[in-house]
Amino acid sequence: MKLDSKIPKGELAEKWTKYRGTMNLVAPNNKRRIEIIVVxxxxxxxxxxxxxxxxxxxxxxxxxxxxPRRAHSIAAQGGINAAKxxxxxxxxxxxxxxxxxxxxxxxxxxxxxxxxxxxxRNIIDQCVAQAVPFAREYGGLxxxxxxxxxxxxxxxxxxxQTGQQLLLGAYQALSRQISRGSVTMYNRHxxxxxVKIDGKARGIIARNLLTGEIEKHAAHCVVLATGGYGNxxxxxxxxxxxxxxxxWRAVSKGxxxxxxxxxxxxxxxxxxxxxYQSKLTLMSESLRNDGRVWxxxxxxxxxxxxxxxxxxxxxxxxxxxxxxxxxxxxxxxxVPRDVASRAAKTACDEGHGVxxxxxxxxxxxxxxxxxxxxxxxxxxxxxNASSAKIKELGEAVVEAKYGNLFEMYExxxxxxxxxxxxxxxxxxxxxxxxxxxxxxxxxxxxGLFALGECNFSDHGxxxxxASALMQGLADGYFVIPYTIGQFLSKEIRTPQIDHNxxxxxxxxxxxxxxxxxxxxxxxxxxxxxxxxxxGKIMWEYCGMARNKEGLEKGRKMIQDLRKEFWGDVFVPGTxxxxxxxxxxxxxxxxxxxxxxLMIVDAHxxxxxxxxxxxxxxxxxxxxxxxxxxxxxYVAAWAWINDGDPVLHKEELEFNNIELKTRSYK
Amino acid sequence: MKLKLKVWRQKNAKDKGQFELFDIEASxxxxxxxxxxxxxxQLIEKKKEPVAFEHDCREGICxxxxxxxxxxxxxxxxxxxxxxxxxxxxxDGDTIAVEPWRAKAFPIIKDLVVDRSAFDHIIQAGGxxxxxxxxxxxxxxxxxxxxxxSKAFDAAACIGCGACVAACPNASAMLFTAxxxxxxxxxxxxxxxxxxxxxxMVKKMDDEGFGKCSNTGACEVECPKEISIANIARMNRKxxxxxxxxxxx
Ligand SMILES: Cc1cc2nc3c(=O)[nH]c(=O)nc-3n(C[C@H](O)[C@H](O)[C@H](O)COP(=O)(O)OP(=O)(O)OC[C@H]3O[C@@H](n4cnc5c(N)ncnc54)[C@H](O)[C@@H]3O)c2cc1C
Ligand code: SF4
Ligand code: FES
Numbered sequence: 012m013k014l015d016s017k018i019p020k021g022e023l024a025e026k027w028t029k030y031r032g033t034m035n036l037v038a039p040n041n042k043r044r045i046e047i048i049v050v051x052x053x054x055x056x057x058x059x060x061x062x063x064x065x066x067x068x069x070x071x072x073x074x075x076x077x078x079p080r081r082a083h084s085i086a087a088q089g090g091i092n093a094a095k096x097x098x099x100x101x102x103x104x105x106x107x108x109x110x111x112x113x114x115x116x117x118x119x120x121x122x123x124x125x126x127x128x129x130x131x132r133n134i135i136d137q138c139v140a141q142a143v144p145f146a147r148e149y150g151g152l153x154x155x156x157x158x159x160x161x162x163x164x165x166x167x168x169x170x171x172q173t174g175q176q177l178l179l180g181a182y183q184a185l186s187r188q189i190s191r192g193s194v195t196m197y198n199r200h201x202x203x204x205x206v207k208i209d210g211k212a213r214g215i216i217a218r219n220l221l222t223g224e225i226e227k228h229a230a231h232c233v234v235l236a237t238g239g240y241g242n243x244x245x246x247x248x249x250x251x252x253x254x255x256x257x258x259w260r261a262v263s264k265g266x267x268x269x270x271x272x273x274x275x276x277x278x279x280x281x282x283x284x285x286x287y288q289s290k291l292t293l294m295s296e297s298l299r300n301d302g303r304v305w306x307x308x309x310x311x312x313x314x315x316x317x318x319x320x321x322x323x324x325x326x327x328x329x330x331x332x333x334x335x336x337x338x339x340x341x342x343x344x345x346v347p348r349d350v351a352s353r354a355a356k357t358a359c360d361e362g363h364g365v366x367x368x369x370x371x372x373x374x375x376x377x378x379x380x381x382x383x384x385x386x387x388x389x390x391x392x393x394x395n396a397s398s399a400k401i402k403e404l405g406e407a408v409v410e411a412k413y414g415n416l417f418e419m420y421e422x423x424x425x426x427x428x429x430x431x432x433x434x435x436x437x438x439x440x441x442x443x444x445x446x447x448x449x450x451x452x453x454x455x456x457x458g459l460f461a462l463g464e465c466n467f468s469d470h471g472x473x474x475x476x477a478s479a480l481m482q483g484l485a486d487g488y489f490v491i492p493y494t495i496g497q498f499l500s501k502e503i504r505t506p507q508i509d510h511n512x513x514x515x516x517x518x519x520x521x522x523x524x525x526x527x528x529x530x531x532x533x534x535x536x537x538x539x540x541x542x543x544x545x546g547k548i549m550w551e552y553c554g555m556a557r558n559k560e561g562l563e564k565g566r567k568m569i570q571d572l573r574k575e576f577w578g579d580v581f582v583p584g585t586x587x588x589x590x591x592x593x594x595x596x597x598x599x600x601x602x603x604x605x606x607x608l609m610i611v612d613a614h615x616x617x618x619x620x621x622x623x624x625x626x627x628x629x630x631x632x633x634x635x636x637x638x639x640x641x642x643x644y645v646a647a648w649a650w651i652n653d654g655d656p657v658l659h660k661e662e663l664e665f666n667n668i669e670l671k672t673r674s675y676k
Numbered sequence: 677m678k679l680k681l682k683v684w685r686q687k688n689a690k691d692k693g694q695f696e697l698f699d700i701e702a703s704x705x706x707x708x709x710x711x712x713x714x715x716x717x718q719l720i721e722k723k724k725e726p727v728a729f730e731h732d733c734r735e736g737i738c739x740x741x742x743x744x745x746x747x748x749x750x751x752x753x754x755x756x757x758x759x760x761x762x763x764x765x766x767x768d769g770d771t772i773a774v775e776p777w778r779a780k781a782f783p784i785i786k787d788l789v790v791d792r793s794a795f796d797h798i799i800q801a802g803g804x805x806x807x808x809x810x811x812x813x814x815x816x817x818x819x820x821x822x823x824x825x826s827k828a829f830d831a832a833a834c835i836g837c838g839a840c841v842a843a844c845p846n847a848s849a850m851l852f853t854a855x856x857x858x859x860x861x862x863x864x865x866x867x868x869x870x871x872x873x874x875x876x877m878v879k880k881m882d883d884e885g886f887g888k889c890s891n892t893g894a895c896e897v898e899c900p901k902e903i904s905i906a907n908i909a910r911m912n913r914k915x916x917x918x919x920x921x922x923x924x925x
Pocket of ligand 2: 833834835836837838839840841851852855898899900901902903
């Protein structure tokens, strides 16, 4: 299969404007007849559904949540990037474009990323107009903060709840369209299959989660905005319900899954504390501005801490290894996420981990508290301030900056991070991989589009902080409303799609059979236990560091686990009722296939880039080594009927950016 | 720690429902929902139906989790959702009662899961700014005073969990509705439509079957995001003003 990215011709900076100006349009009278299904109402889906509704299309929106307001996007903390250059610090569309391509370790498409940087500015305007309460300066103008991997201040935020406020903005815009009747909302509906007629995406099979009814929904095209698949690892910072099912069902109908092995592991999360855990909590990247990461040098100190005989404060300064500052003097604690995560793993692998599981490092604010305290004392004119006073003043400064995060940490761990260094460890956070899409955000299945985290498009092998919210809203508000016309303008003569077409009946039967099969296993092991085991395999063999043997072993283990699942899983209840265990079982069944594909992709990519680190491909100092000669491509995989995955390549072209090795030394 | 759980079980909206007793062994490091997970694993092991409850983010922001714990929505810790509550707030040997939100406008779906669609309907009645995508001016063209923006944010922090309704003896949705009206009305962008908004959202609230407000203040006490009851007073003032304005027309 030849993959056509459909990147418009012309100068990089003019591609989008020119393309938009010459695109095919759908006239208002036709829009009223054309139906669009949008699955997923997180940032990407809600913004798309609202905007398409405003334009006059007949939209049907689906979410498995009880309300669009509960999508995983709600949990984003830190902020959203935009090339506004309000700080006059030299930011520009080009710089945001450049930072994103470089941050992604040169594995994304130039044209897509440039468009993203262009529309980033409109997003902020739109959200302000919706009354999103962004942080402001004393003069009343919008405030910014900095994030990792960049040298300008371009991140807009709403305290530590940026995702919440942006999602509520999109949810409210969507609610407005629902009240006007241009969008019909199907909440508590889970898409379980894609329906194709004559090769085109024409609808979905959804399960009404309240009644268990299998429903057939038809439309002229289908838009997926169903989020990322980080939960394949079981433990992640994603919401419990985040899953791959919608995207995976599309793959089973011929859509390609691109770069599935690119996973972002976030360095600062609260460590695992026990087997009973099913979810990990992120501590925002912003903490690394002031926190210093370290482990004890001496093994006896490590043991004493693990056994509770000592705590972090008891370790003398000389006996601490501030390993990020030691290894990366130029960037110190602010190296990008992938680098920081690997370094924490190395420290723990070498036996320096500081909690009972051995999988934690310190994130210490004592120096920052002292530094801020002294400067505060100075500015308040307090001479010879006691060390207690300095601490008190410094803690107040730190509280003003990170209060809500410290409070969250204390609620979970019961430890006071003002007095004791935090314990943190990397955790799965985001998936750069996703459905393959062209410049129009259309998959290789005509009429099937993918937006937000569920596509692969803009972040290459590593996403920069505060760029996922930007991409989701760019796709939903400013890209799909235009590009969908390229497909729909050819469909104006297509009558309403009939949901009783044989293709729908066939797909509905298949879905029912699948559900019955799951319920019919009546085995002895819970869905949760399979998910947990899958997560352990993925983390062990396809996590922060990967190698050929491990990946081969992991693949075999997943295949065996999948067999075991279909032979011994126990799903209580029936299909025709509200049954959360059944919902979970269907999702885990798909994760068991997706996990294997991620391993296949990681095995195939004989290089290290961004979040994908193969231990065989590293420099003498242990840093990641890319292989641009052989792997400068998007790996788009077909997976049909359990068959052997088939690779299709899209070569990446870099005409505006020179490929370099990332160095943070 | 060893605990006794008294959990509300109800097959569906029509079922009468009753408490079921369980013994459970928990660790003080667990969150309340992790303890419920352990209970469910035990039930599944015995081939019994697990307890249905809602949850998603497990970090206090999505508003999905919703349990009345020993009579208090979201349990004993102030400013905390059920998912953020940890077992260290309980003692070995405690008996803990776990119930769903109870309100006419939130019918029970199963066990601890209720239907909160009524909240969506209230938002659909006017909880938005009427601006289409692409119609916006430059973000910095609308300066907003910092403390004003911050006040709007405080109201916008509502997570739509419904604890305020569950806490209210009249099952009123005043705090939820007032928070949205305050968030939008405190910002210039949302100010323009405020009269219309307050009238239609309040009407919707009544239509959905929520009760009247009798100023008990229970909502504010149980709200995990500590949304201030002052928002209700503000809404009442705006409602009066909007009624007068529409009478004049
Ligand atoms: C803790 C945390 C903090 C973060 N902080 C930031 C940040 O500060 N800045 C930033 O830029 N990014 C951040 N991110 C990443 C960012 O939040 C996500 O990538 C982004 O919100 C994804 O949005 P989405 O719309 O693509 O998907 P989601 O918000 O995940 O929405 C998915 C939607 O699809 C629906 N759905 C899924 N499957 C189905 C199905 N089969 N049937 C029906 N409906 C379905 C769901 O119900 C939901 O409505 C953070 C992520 C995490 C985990
Ligand atoms: S006002 Fe408070 S209690 Fe009520 S829905 Fe909002 S967050 Fe929940
Ligand atoms: S599970 Fe999201 S707020 Fe509790």
